[in-house]
Amino acid sequence: MTYCCGILVRGGLVMIADTRTNAGLDNIATYRKLHIFENPGERVVALAAAGNLAVTQAVLSYLSEGIEDPETGAVQTIMDMPSMFKTAQFVGNAVRRVRDVDGPSLELSASGFDVSILLGGQIGDGRLRLFMVYRAGNFIETTEDTPYLQIGEHKYGKPILDRAVTYDTDLLDALKLGLISMDSTMRSNLGVGLPIDILTMRRDTLHADRNLRIEADEPYFHNLREQWSTALRQAHLAIATPPYPPSEGPADIES
């Protein structure tokens, strides 16, 4: 499994991805799922992928090695795209190319052809944008109403995002909420695990201002997990006991 979330607020973009892959419970490994294509001052594009590892690696290879433009014959890579919209189309094209090759045989297997991608970033004068590319190669993007997207094992970590994230959330608070969301997911699903890769990018800087890996012994994240657990415990203790009165017992039998 995988869990990745992206949050696009007024101040900028947060992307968070775990690193655990598994082919059955007895075959666990660590792979980076958050990939950054950066030319500081010109573009920063970050991509987080969930699904078959072979599929996501093949998509990444197409993005870096390039795809031949059928009209001009020129080979273009993700770094050649002039806008985030064109970048999302390019990623969708790469997904379709992999599906053309591997899809039919994968569809005969239990796992099927499975991939979903978060794609965030900014290019030149364009807007900072965050997309989710589906396995069909089509995509949606965040809006001010719905400023976050998730891929992979998304349900455990969704309630905190639903309750707390708005477009006006501060960028570092959005990072904190994303980490709480990741913590909730890791506690309930063994297929999602440390280390975690994070990226933050302030709007219009064209530069990834935080791009780091959180390991198991990292003190801030460790404390966040402890504090969140303690706070949840206190929160439910502070709620009154249900006042519903007992119904009458069957006195003739109990007496």
Added chain:
Amino acid sequence: MTYCCGILVRGGLVMIADTRTNAGLDNIATYRKLHIFENPGERVVALAAAGNLAVTQAVLSYLSEGIEDPETGAVQTIMDMPSMFKTAQFVGNAVRRVRDVDGPSLELSASGFDVSILLGGQIGDGRLRLFMVYRAGNFIETTEDTPYLQIGEHKYGKPILDRAVTYDTDLLDALKLGLISMDSTMRSNLGVGLPIDILTMRRDTLHADRNLRIEADEPYFHNLREQWSTALRQAHLAIATPPYPPSEGPADIES
């Protein structure tokens, strides 16, 4: 969709079920999913079901109308079972009977043959027990290590149970935690909705001491939802901002 959870603590049993059924988003209805078979002082058996409504209704009809014992020819209902273990086997048999009749044609449809059942209660001198019956008719039960079971849309409401419920949790606190779990689920999945049916049963009383329906305007549950939201908001506000320092900007390009 459906969400039901059962929690069996030292003090007794809690069962909670929503009432929303849907066949597509444009076909929503309210059906009771929590059913109680009670002869106070002798037995209390509660059953919550998720899956195809036609399947769960057929299972319930078998339980009430009875199934013929192949050896003796006698027709037995759920009220004739001498123990909770036999009751769970009986429910499993009813599931298999429905599958024999409806399974093959359901498996050809998109929905498939889908049912899962929580079964809790106590009979005579037997132990208070809580089972989950699978679609194959087999079943598991809670233990002191894992005192709760869920069916239906279980992921959104699992983190609070994972963190807070132990076998030593007070019975009414377990009810409160179950309601928080239900709230988290209802907020994230429109297929789970009010009203909610709840049941509590103290160990060795052979009597359902709370058996009631929570409607949308019920003040305690309304306040619980508000308080929980407020507490979560305060909890994440109380956690420090991530201390990760920005990486250096690309001075040559930005200047």
